[in-house]
Amino acid sequence: MALIAPKDKETIRDRFKVLAGQVKVVNFTQELECQFCGETRRLLEEIAETSEKISLEVYDFQIDQQIVERYGIDKIPATVIEGTKDYGLRFYGIPAGYETASLIEDIIDVSQGDSGLAHASREKLAGLTKPVHIQVLVTPT
């Protein structure tokens, strides 16, 4: 059974008309899939089906250690949204409920290579000298 209803899939397809560059969605799971690993992978498969601009790669957290290291993945399910470069965007856990909307908007931002931040914000952040690690903890609603 599909995780995304046909009507919602059409809405996503419509929303993705603004996609510009190719987006690579990289998913980390494992052979014996954890509780939400399988569901996350299926959700991403369904999202990837809605646009030719989106490609999905699935890796095994236990086996594909080089790739796990390259992306700095320390827990699964993990999802990376990558465009012309890796912007550091990671989703840990299933992007369900409101987080599906966040995932879709992130795919659009990455595809367009634009965070959508205000000019003033960009100016302030330009002064940062070290990488910043931001974690937003959410619950699926």
Added chain:
Amino acid sequence: MVEAIEFPHLAHKYDVSGVPKTVINETVQFVGAVTEAEFITQILNAESATP
């Protein structure tokens, strides 16, 4: 994004009592949605608080 229910050790570590809970560089934490300007301020605060 970190889904708190799937990673209870992180929910516990960061004392997640409400969501969204934002943690920047392990030094700055706040609960709830904030404006973009406030978020930027918190990022700058985190940088100056990080050794």
